Amino acid sequence: MSIKLEHITYTYSPGTVYEMHALKDVDMEIPDGQFMGIIGHTGSGKSTLIQHFNGLMKPTSGKVLYNGQDIWAEKYDRQKLRSKVGLVFQYPEHQLFEAEVLEDVCFGPKNLGLSKEEAEERAVRALTQAGLSEKFYKSSPFELSGGQKRRAAIAGVLAMEPEVLILDEPTAGLDPQGRDEILDQIASLHSLRGITVILVSHSMEDIAKYVERMIVMNKGEKAFDGVPREVFSHYKELEAMGLAAPQITYIMHALGERGLHVDTSATTVEEAKASILQALERLDK
Amino acid sequence: MGIVKAIKLVHDYYKYDESGHVEGTYRALDNVELDIEAGQFIAVLGHNGSGKSTLAKHINALLFPTEGALWLDGMNTTEEEDIWKIRQKAGMVFQNPDNQIIGTVVEEDVGFGPENMGIPTDDIWQRVNESLEAVGMTAYRHHSPNKLSGGQKQRVAIAGVMAMHPKCIILDEPTAMLDPNGRKEVLRAVKELNEKEGITVVLITHYMEEVVNADKVFVMDQGKVVMQGTPREVFSRVEELKSYRLDVPQVTLLAYELKQAGVKIPAGILTTEELVNALCQ
Amino acid sequence: MIRDITIGQYYPADSILHRLDPRVKFVGTIMFLVSLFVANSFWGYLLATVFLAAVIIMSKVPVKFMLKGLKPLFFILLITVAFNLFLIPGKVLWQFWIFKITQEGILQAVKIGIRLIYLVIGSSVMTLTTTPNQLTDGLERLMRPLNKIRVPVHDIAMMMSIALRFIPILMEETDKIMKAQIARGADFENGNLIQKAKNLLPLLVPLFISAFRRADDLAMAMEARCYHGGENRTSMKPLKYHSRDTSAYLCIFLYLAADIAIRVLI
Numbered sequence: 001m002s003i004k005l006e007h008i009t010y011t012y013s014p015g016t017v018y019e020m021h022a023l024k025d026v027d028m029e030i031p032d033g034q035f036m037g038i039i040g041h042t043g044s045g046k047s048t049l050i051q052h053f054n055g056l057m058k059p060t061s062g063k064v065l066y067n068g069q070d071i072w073a074e075k076y077d078r079q080k081l082r083s084k085v086g087l088v089f090q091y092p093e094h095q096l097f098e099a100e101v102l103e104d105v106c107f108g109p110k111n112l113g114l115s116k117e118e119a120e121e122r123a124v125r126a127l128t129q130a131g132l133s134e135k136f137y138k139s140s141p142f143e144l145s146g147g148q149k150r151r152a153a154i155a156g157v158l159a160m161e162p163e164v165l166i167l168d169e170p171t172a173g174l175d176p177q178g179r180d181e182i183l184d185q186i187a188s189l190h191s192l193r194g195i196t197v198i199l200v201s202h203s204m205e206d207i208a209k210y211v212e213r214m215i216v217m218n219k220g221e222k223a224f225d226g227v228p229r230e231v232f233s234h235y236k237e238l239e240a241m242g243l244a245a246p247q248i249t250y251i252m253h254a255l256g257e258r259g260l261h262v263d264t265s266a267t268t269v270e271e272a273k274a275s276i277l278q279a280l281e282r283l284d285k
Numbered sequence: 286m287g288i289v290k291a292i293k294l295v296h297d298y299y300k301y302d303e304s305g306h307v308e309g310t311y312r313a314l315d316n317v318e319l320d321i322e323a324g325q326f327i328a329v330l331g332h333n334g335s336g337k338s339t340l341a342k343h344i345n346a347l348l349f350p351t352e353g354a355l356w357l358d359g360m361n362t363t364e365e366e367d368i369w370k371i372r373q374k375a376g377m378v379f380q381n382p383d384n385q386i387i388g389t390v391v392e393e394d395v396g397f398g399p400e401n402m403g404i405p406t407d408d409i410w411q412r413v414n415e416s417l418e419a420v421g422m423t424a425y426r427h428h429s430p431n432k433l434s435g436g437q438k439q440r441v442a443i444a445g446v447m448a449m450h451p452k453c454i455i456l457d458e459p460t461a462m463l464d465p466n467g468r469k470e471v472l473r474a475v476k477e478l479n480e481k482e483g484i485t486v487v488l489i490t491h492y493m494e495e496v497v498n499a500d501k502v503f504v505m506d507q508g509k510v511v512m513q514g515t516p517r518e519v520f521s522r523v524e525e526l527k528s529y530r531l532d533v534p535q536v537t538l539l540a541y542e543l544k545q546a547g548v549k550i551p552a553g554i555l556t557t558e559e560l561v562n563a564l565c566q
Numbered sequence: 567m568i569r570d571i572t573i574g575q576y577y578p579a580d581s582i583l584h585r586l587d588p589r590v591k592f593v594g595t596i597m598f599l600v601s602l603f604v605a606n607s608f609w610g611y612l613l614a615t616v617f618l619a620a621v622i623i624m625s626k627v628p629v630k631f632m633l634k635g636l637k638p639l640f641f642i643l644l645i646t647v648a649f650n651l652f653l654i655p656g657k658v659l660w661q662f663w664i665f666k667i668t669q670e671g672i673l674q675a676v677k678i679g680i681r682l683i684y685l686v687i688g689s690s691v692m693t694l695t696t697t698p699n700q701l702t703d704g705l706e707r708l709m710r711p712l713n714k715i716r717v718p719v720h721d722i723a724m725m726m727s728i729a730l731r732f733i734p735i736l737m738e739e740t741d742k743i744m745k746a747q748i749a750r751g752a753d754f755e756n757g758n759l760i761q762k763a764k765n766l767l768p769l770l771v772p773l774f775i776s777a778f779r780r781a782d783d784l785a786m787a788m789e790a791r792c793y794h795g796g797e798n799r800t801s802m803k804p805l806k807y808h809s810r811d812t813s814a815y816l817c818i819f820l821y822l823a824a825d826i827a828i829r830v831l832i
Binding site: 387392399446 | 576578697698699727728730731734735779780783784786787788789790791792793794798799800801802803804
C-alpha cells in the first residue's frame, strides 16, 4: 500500500511559447502511514505534484501507481481513487457551499453513493476527528472563524474515509495559536487513524516539528528527500533556493562556530534547549 | 499630539435580524488609547478577531468610532469635510493583493489614487515614477498585475498608496497570504519607506518575526490594547503573549526557556546574534 | 478550457496600433464591422482581407494569439455556416435525404463564415492593443454627451474596467473550486441536463460568495484611495489626439469609402 511516482514530468502548454516544465522527472515512494512534508517556494512545482497523487492532473510522461496499480490505466476508477487519496486545498472557501456544516461534510460520502444515514454517520465522525464541536453542525459554514472553516473543510475530505490525507498549506492565514491547534489535530489524526499524511507548508518550523520525512521541491525537481534534521543540515543550499532552515538551525550552527559543543542538527526549540544546557554543563566542569 | 491619536476609542458592530432591527452588538474596540509619533515604525499584534483590523480602518476613516475619537494629523475622523484629506494622509494596504489593485496595468494602478485626488497629469506621472522606484517595481510598470507574484502585487499596492504622498501608511496583515520570500520582499519595502522617506508605518500582523525591528509594539486582545512597549519589553513576557494566542520568534523562545532553566542571559532576546553573544561570552 | 478566451485581454507590445487613441480604435472597429456588412462581392472581401491583414501586421500581436480568440466561438460558427449551407434555396448541387446543398447556399455560407471570423478578429485587434483602462476611457469620452440625459457614463466605464480586470482572476478561481470539489467526488460531466445544473451548485456557491467578498474588499480599497466617483477626477493618461490619430481616421474613412464604392460600382 503506497503511492509511487515513476519519472513524472508535467509540462504546461507543451509546444507553445508558454511551455513550462512544472515537474521534471520526479521519482518518489510514499509508504503507508508516513507523515510527510513537502516544502518549496511558490512555483517550485509542489502544487502540481500533489495534484498528481489523486489523479487531478495527468502527467505528461511517467507513471503514478497507487497500491501498485497504474492510476492512468484504461479501466482504473479515478473517482474511487480520490476518495482514497483525500486532498484538502489551501482555501476552505473553495469547497464549502452548503447552508449547514454537517450537510457540507456529507457531500463527499454522498458522492460515493452512500445513503443519507451512512453519510451523516461518517460526517459526524469526520467532524469529531477534525475537532469541530457539535454546536457548529447546524451553523452556516460561512459564519465560522478561519480555523473552524479549515476544520470543516478537512472534515469534508475525512468523511470519505481516505487512506491518504494531503493538506495544502492548512495553516495559511491562521494566527499562531490557530496554526498550532490545526497542526496538533492533524498530528493526532495521523497517530489515531494511522493514515498517511502529506503536509504542504511554507513554514520550516512547522515541518521540523511534525513530519518524519520531508521533500524539498525546487524548479520542478526533487531537491532533497530525507528526515528533517538531515535536510536542514544543507541549510546553505536551501538558502540558495530561496528557502531557509528553521531559526534554530542557524542558532546552533552559530554556537558551534563559536566553540560551544552543541548538536548542530537540532531543529526544534526543545532539542536545542537540551543540547545547549548539556554543552553549558560540560563547559562548567 | 502625535500623528495618530485615539482617546477612549470604542467600536460596536451591530447585528441585525431579518426585519432590520438591532439584534445584538459586538464590541470590536474597547476603550483603545493610542498615541503614535510621526516617523515611527509601529507594529500592532493580535490574533484573528482581536480587533486590530477594525482599529486600522479607523485610522483611515473607513470606519467611525461608536464612542471616543481618533485624530489623524490633528484632524478628527468624524469631521466629514476632512475625510478625503484623512484618507490621503493615511494610506492603507490590505491583506488580499488581488482585491485592492484596480488598474489592469501596474502604472495605471499606481496612478489611481492621484487621479482621484485631482492631481494634474504631469504631477501624476512624476509621483507614479517615484513610487514605483521606491518599491523597486519600475521594471514591471507595463505589466498586468495578474502576472505578478504575491509579493510584487503587494509592492504595487504600496506604491499606489505612496503616490498619494501620505504621512502615514497602515498595512493590514499585508503578508498573511504570501510565501516567505514575498513576506521578506514586502517588509524590506516597508522598512525602507520608513527609514528613507520618514513615513510613519503602522504594521498589523501576527507574524512575530516581522515586528522585531519596530520602534513600538501594541498587542491587542478582545478589542483592548493589552500590552505595549519596545519589542524587547513585549517579547520578554512570553507567557503573557501565549495567553493572547500569540507566540514569540524561536530565538526568543529558546532564550526564554534557557533563562527559565537557570542560564544567565538577559531577558527579551530578539536576534540570533544576541543569543549567541550572550551564551559565548 | 475557459482560460482560452482572449477577448478582453491585452497583449503588451510597442506598435503604432498600441499608441493610437482608443477612440480611433473604437470608431475604427465599428467602421470595420459596418464595412463587413457593406461588402458583398469578391473585391469587397478582398479589400477587407487586405485591410485586416495590414492592421494585424501593424499591431505586432502574433497571429496565433488572435486566432485563439476564435476557439470558443467555433461552435457558433459551425452552426451558422451549416444553417446557411443547407437552408438556402437555389440551384441544387448535391442532395441527400432532406439535405440540399445549393450554389447560393455555399456562397452565403462562405460569406457568413468570413464575416463572423473577421468580426471576431477585428474586435480582438482592438482589445488586444488597448488596455481595458484606455478602452473604457475612450468609451467614456465618446459617450460623454449621454451625460446630459443623465446616463452615468463614468460609473458604467469604471464598472466595465473592473469587470475586465477580474475576469481572469475569477476564471482561475473557478478552476480551483472545480478541483476542490472533484477531489470530494463531485461530477461535473455526467448526467442529464437537470442533474448537471444541480451539480453546478457546489461550484457556483463558492464562486459567488468569493466574488461578493472581492467586490466588498475592492470597494473598501477604492474608498481608501479617495475614490469618490468621476467628479474632480484627473487622468493619468488623458486622451489627446495626435497627428497619427488623424491619419488613422483618414485611412479608416478611405477604406470605408472604397468599400462602399465597390458595392455601388461593381
